[in-house]
Amino acid sequence: MIGTKEIVWTGPVPSTVVETKPFWDACNRGIFLVQRCRDCGETQYHYRGFCCHCWSDAIEDLAIEGAGKVWTFSRVLVNRSPQFAQWGVYVTGVVELPEGVKVISRILAENPETIQIGTPVRLAFARAESGQKIPLFVVQEGAIG
């Protein structure tokens, strides 16, 4: 059952720069950060050093609660990159968060064929060999069928 044991990450690990390091460090504490602007009130993802909506510097971190819904997805049967060789068939998708942003991620499910637009998902983290935690989303138990 997904979620009862640590998920191992076998894909590429993110490169970081000083601007994005707080996001990836937060992942290692089990926190997924979006950002909210104190000037215009909008949220944004991905993580960056300013508000892309109003160009203010007054942004603050906002830890997401962890719930989301599949906004779209694709079950990928062919990826010829060696980096993804261990994945087999996988689902990449866009998850809509109640915090007001859509997030590109990987979606894990016991039965990937049953994933649909609107399927509820929950934030989880996979652990790369380097120790870096990678956020992804898991179809909630009992959410389908």
Place this chain on the structure above:
Amino acid sequence: MANIRLGETAAIVGAYEHPTRFAQEKSEWQLLAEASRGAIADAGLSPSHIDALFVAATAPEGGQLGICTSTMAADYLNLKPKFIDETDVGGASLGYYVNRAVLGIHAGIFKCALIAYGATTRSRRVNVGTVSYNQLTGTEMVPIPDAFEQIYGTTVIAFMGMLTQRYMHDTGLTSEQLAHVATTMREHAARNPDAMRRERITVDDVLSSPIIATPLHKLDCCVVSDGAGAIVVAHPDLFAECAKPPVWIRGFGEALMTHGGGKTDWATESREMVARACGDAYAMSGRRPADIHTAMIYDAFTFNVVVDLEGAGFCDVGEGGSFAAAGEMKLDGGSLPVNPDGGGLASNHPGRRGIFMFIEAVRQLRGEASGRQVPDAKIAMCTATGAAFLARRGSAAHILEI
């Protein structure tokens, strides 16, 4: 007001599509040169007339030309243009060059632009759609935005799959309707002796072809070919020297879409972006969708055609699929013949197909498209959307007239 005059500024006076689809014995540079030579000869001009050069990179699709693209191409071709550009919006780039050529001619900077592209994507066995972007482009993963996206296995076709999935959800588009786009392009390619895939296929063939990334089948995806093409865009001062009647660039537009900080509705915005580009092209030319005799639509995937049909106003939103399934795009009996050459789905697609749309439009408007001529075609539209990475994309639209 200035826009009206832009539509009277310049015309395509030369066009050449390299017949090759597999050129193992040649380099990209050779193909680029052969296509350039062909376009200049078709115009009845000489290389000495060329004072502006626009060349599309190939490196983003695994090729060898990508740094200082136009400068390196000028060196290989031994040209000394006074104006160069290599704006990069993926496969739509070539349309952007047409716009920049018109603007430069309008401004009086130059009079004769060569726009060229050549790539050996097939003979070098590049898996354009089914590898990571970093592997495809031979670049390192950058922290913004790659690290937030590419680690999740977002190939080109996975992205298009996600986009198509959402569009189907929103508009009722079906896989069967998309399959009709593919069968129509094959039907057209059967009449193009240079096309790469000339065998007819059925809707069932498309639907039973392997899934690459849901909901897209192999036959929803364009071919991967080698190829090259070039056009010459000139000031009216040169028309008297030209061998053939000018094909006027009467209107153009371009538009971008982005991720918008995670707010963008990729599906709706993909269509709205096309609508913005086409809207500007219609406004500049004074034409409407009903005036268009034939359309060249960038068909990297069957899905793109549906989005562009709706975005360009050839049908209502949500009706692109039924438009295709009803045969409206067919040379035989369709109300709007689309891609008479077979498009990227069947004729050729080395990576940046934009140039071939202009070449086919020129052939159609000149009445040179023997075997697949749209009768009395006088007004053509080209729409193209190209991608940087995922939904960071740009559209170009053009209205050409003879």
